[in-house]
Amino acid sequence: MGSAATATAAISNVFVYGSLLADDVVRVLLSRVPPSSPAILPDFHRFSIKGRVYPAILPVEDKKVIGKVLIGITPPELDILDSFEDDEYERKTVDVLLKDSSEKLQAHTYVWLNKTDPNLYGEWDFEEWKVVHMDNFLNMTKGFMEEITAPDSKTRVETQFLPTTQTVPPDPPPVILAP
Numbered sequence: 001m002g003s004a005a006t007a008t009a010a011i012s013n014v015f016v017y018g019s020l021l022a023d024d025v026v027r028v029l030l031s032r033v034p035p036s037s038p039a040i041l042p043d044f045h046r047f048s049i050k051g052r053v054y055p056a057i058l059p060v061e062d063k064k065v066i067g068k069v070l071i072g073i074t075p076p077e078l079d080i081l082d083s084f085e086d087d088e089y090e091r092k093t094v095d096v097l098l099k100d101s102s103e104k105l106q107a108h109t110y111v112w113l114n115k116t117d118p119n120l121y122g123e124w125d126f127e128e129w130k131v132v133h134m135d136n137f138l139n140m141t142k143g144f145m146e147e148i149t150a151p152d153s154k155t156r157v158e159t160q161f162l163p164t165t166q167t168v169p170p171d172p173p174p175v176i177l178a179p
Helices: 004-009 023-030 075-088 126-132 134-149 156-160
Strands: 012-016 036-049 056-073 089-098 104-112
Touching: 012 075, 023 075, 023 134, 036 104, 056 075, 056 089, 075 089, 075 104, 075 134, 126 134
Parallel strands: 012 104
Antiparallel strands: 012 056, 036 056, 036 089, 056 104, 089 104
């Protein structure tokens, strides 16, 4: 059995800035709402993405992203968040400022990989998202969790290379025509 120091070293803080600001979304993913603290991520900007209901962040000097830090995220929970954020994001460690105390804290966050994505624009608005998209997003999140917790679930990478399960009927017997 590992020591308490080893166990606490594996616990993470995660800065969230989009759909994960909604406790209901976090509850569906993690089966709990961890403690959190309002926070600011300096020198980043939160963009809207054309055709998507969730945002992306990228480093932008002299900008800031308002969000919150989820505190005490376990390794299995971090794995769920990694899967949820998919391969368009990269988990990075950043320094955030807690709004209540201005204390600096290290946290993981998910940064958009495509720094030159032409679909990024403007500023994403959480309050608008809650009114317009949250209900549908919650249903999608529930479906995501059902998919990854199913006994026979596969990762997206695994499913990309699976052979089709469709059965191909055998070739019919040759037809022999009489002269």
